[in-house]
Amino acid sequence: MDIEKVKGKIDDIDAQLVELFKKRMDACGELAREKEAAGLPAVDAAGYRKKLTEVRRQAGGELAGYAGVLYSTILELSRCHQQALIHGENPLCAQISGALENTPKQFPESGLIACQGVEGAYSQQAAEKLFAHPDIMYFNNFEGVFSAIDKGFCSYGVLPLENSTAGSVNAIYDLMQKYNFSIVRSVRLKVDHNLLVRRGTKLENIKELCSHEQAFSQCGEFLKAMTGVKITVCENTAAAAKLVAESGRDDIAAISSRSCAELYGLESLRDAIQDKDNNYTRFICITKNLEIYPGADRTSVMLTVPHKPGSLYRIMARINALSVNLSKLESRPIPERDFEFMFYFDLDTSVYSPQFVELIGQLGELCETFQYLGSYSEIV
Numbered sequence: 571m572d573i574e575k576v577k578g579k580i581d582d583i584d585a586q587l588v589e590l591f592k593k594r595m596d597a598c599g600e601l602a603r604e605k606e607a608a609g610l611p612a613v614d615a616a617g618y619r620k621k622l623t624e625v626r627r628q629a630g631g632e633l634a635g636y637a638g639v640l641y642s643t644i645l646e647l648s649r650c651h652q653q654a655l656i657h658g659e660n661p662l663c664a665q666i667s668g669a670l671e672n673t674p675k676q677f678p679e680s681g682l683i684a685c686q687g688v689e690g691a692y693s694q695q696a697a698e699k700l701f702a703h704p705d706i707m708y709f710n711n712f713e714g715v716f717s718a719i720d721k722g723f724c725s726y727g728v729l730p731l732e733n734s735t736a737g738s739v740n741a742i743y744d745l746m747q748k749y750n751f752s753i754v755r756s757v758r759l760k761v762d763h764n765l766l767v768r769r770g771t772k773l774e775n776i777k778e779l780c781s782h783e784q785a786f787s788q789c790g791e792f793l794k795a796m797t798g799v800k801i802t803v804c805e806n807t808a809a810a811a812k813l814v815a816e817s818g819r820d821d822i823a824a825i826s827s828r829s830c831a832e833l834y835g836l837e838s839l840r841d842a843i844q845d846k847d848n849n850y851t852r853f854i855c856i857t858k859n860l861e862i863y864p865g866a867d868r869t870s871v872m873l874t875v876p877h878k879p880g881s882l883y884r885i886m887a888r889i890n891a892l893s894v895n896l897s898k899l900e901s902r903p904i905p906e907r908d909f910e911f912m913f914y915f916d917l918d919t920s921v922y923s924p925q926f927v928e929l930i931g932q933l934g935e936l937c938e939t940f941q942y943l944g945s946y947s948e949i950v
Contacts (some may be wrong), residue, residue, distance in 0.1 A: 595647070595648065595651055598648040598651050598652055599652070599655055601652065602652035602655045613649060613652075613653075618645050618649075621641065621645065622638055622641055622645070625637050625641045626638045642880070642884075642887065643887050643891060646884055647891055650888065660930065662930060662931070662942055663927055663930055663931050666860070666862065666921070666927075666942075666945070669860040669861060669862045670921065670922075673861045673863055675863075675864055677754075677755060677863050678701065678726075679701060679703055680703040680704065680705065681704065681705065681724075682705050682707060682725055682726075683701060683704045683705065683707070683724060683726050683727065684707050684708075684709060684714075684719060684723070684724035684726070684728070685697055685708055685715065686708070686709055686710070686711060686714065686715055686729065686805065686806060687805060687806035687807075687809055688708055688808045688809050689708070689812075689833060690811060690812075690826075690827065690830040690833040691809075692730065692807065692808075692827065692851060693730065693806070693853065694706055694808075695829065696728050696730075696757050696759050696851075699757050699949060700728060700755055700949065707723070707724055710805060712729060712739075712741050712745055713745060715727040715729060716745050716748075716749045716751065716856075719751065719857065720749060727751075727855070727856045728853055728854070728856075729742055729853060729856065730784075730851050730852070730853050731852050731853065733761070733784055733851045733852075734846075734849060734850045734851075735844070735845060735846050739784070742854075743872070743900075743902050743912075743914055746856070746941075746943060747872055747912070747941060750941065751857060751858055751943075752856065752858075752860045752861060753856055753943050753944035754855050754857050754863065754944060754946050755947060756852055756853060756854045756855065756946060756947075756948040756949070757855075757948065757950075758850045758851070758852050758853075758948065758949070759850065759851050759853060760850055761788070761844065761850060762827065762828065762841070762844065762849070763788060763789055763807070763825045763827070763843050763844045763849075764826060764828055764831065764840065764841050765792075765823050765824075765825060765843055766811050766814060766823060766824045766826050766830060766834075766836040766837070766838055766839075767814065767820075767822070767823045767837060768820060768836060771820045771839070772820075773840075775821050776799060776822065777798075777799060777821040778801075778802055778821065778823070779793075779796060779799050779800070779802065779822075779823050779824070780802045780803075780804050780810035780814060780822065780823070780824045780825075781803070781810045781824055781826065782803065782804055782805065782806045782807050782809075785807050785825045785826075786825065788845060788846075789825055789843050790845055792843040792844075804824075807824070807825060807826040807830065808826060808827070808830050808833075811826040811827075811834050811836060812834055814834070814836060815834035815836055823839070824836070825843065828841075852948075862921055862944070862945050862946070863946065863947070866920070866921040866945040866946050867918065867920045867921070867945075867947055868916060868917070868945065868947065869919065869921065869926065869944070869946075870916050870917075870943035871914075871915050871917070871933065871940065871941065871943055872912055872913065872914050872915075872940075872941040873885070873912070873913055873915070873933065873937040873939060873940045874904065874910070874913070874937060875913070875936070875937055877910050881936075882913070884936050885913075885933065885937070888929065888932055888936065889915075889917070889929065892925040892928060893925060894918070894919045894925055894929055895919065896915060896916070896917060896918075897917070897918045898915065898916035899913065899915055899916075900913070900914045902914065912939075917929070930942065
């Protein structure tokens with residue numbers, strides 16, 4: 571038997587499989603309606619487990635595992651189909667539709683924007699990329715930004731979420747979960763760290779180095795050469811530059827931005843001291859109410875799943891089945907729950923696509939908790 575004949579045989583089998591899949595989904599729809607009429611739940615967890623066990627047994631041998639994976643996906647799709655037929659439009663999808671209709675068609679050019687730190691912070695630079703004319707109010711810590719928005723002092727907040735070399739700013743995830751705010755836009759900012767000092771300070775005289783902990787982690791190779799130097803962690807890199815400028819000392823330096831050198835009258839002894847040249851920080855713009863602006867093609871969610879085998883797989887299988895690209899997956903420990911985690915997802919899909927509506931409508935059914943963080947576009 572030659573290759574083309576074998577391929578033809580496979581094509582014939584695939585055609586039969588597709589027809590059988592369609593018949594199976596139709597039957598699942600009938601079953602869903604019968605369950606609804608009888609007042610029974612759409613999900614039969616025990617029945618699903620029994621079906622998977624039987625399928626593995628029937629396949630046998632080395633194909634048992636493959637059959638289990640195949641039918642796990644088929645059963646998840648069947649479950650989706652049944653729930654959609656019984657429950658109708660998901661409340662969250664209705665809320666998203668309302669936001670799409672009521673959000674202005676153009677992102678605001680100005681507003682009172684909350685940022686953490688002081689004048690010259692990277693958050694300020696991010697805010698200036700996001701807004702044409704931002705009026706910035708500074709706060710000492712990240713929660714101060716959230717609190718200002720929550721109390722109505724500021725319309726939006728701009729906060730760092732992750733760095734390409736140092737990873738995520740975990741406190742932001744925790745605060746997003748606490749306040750249940752929405753992300754309305756994001757921006758990637760190129761970050762170059764410089765060694766800033768008061769004029770006349772020499773490298774060999776530096777005894778103390780100030781910056782944010784993320785900046786220190788991004789400049790590890792440079793710090794290895796700064797032996798015997800005291801490391802002082804500041805709330806951000808701009809605050810470190812301000813501290814050096816006001817210190818009156820010639821033995822202290824800050825790791826900060828070039829703009830802070832100009833702002834605080836400092837000079838740079840070393841430029842671009844970060845470990846990697848492609849050092850970017852991603853900032854998010856948050857607000858209290860759900861706003862979705864035209865062009866939104868990224869969605870962020872946080873969720874927790876039951877602490878048992880296959881729980882996360884069910885989420886991943888659903889995302890894959892709908893051909894949605896998962897651009898980020900990160901876990902965070904859940905306080906007071908040993909070895910259990912909250913998961914953060916970034917999904918790349920247009921908010922207008924049917925796949926987006928279907929996925930958002932289904933994810934909540936698979937999770938213990940589900941939090942929609944917003945749909946938005948990103949400025950590069």
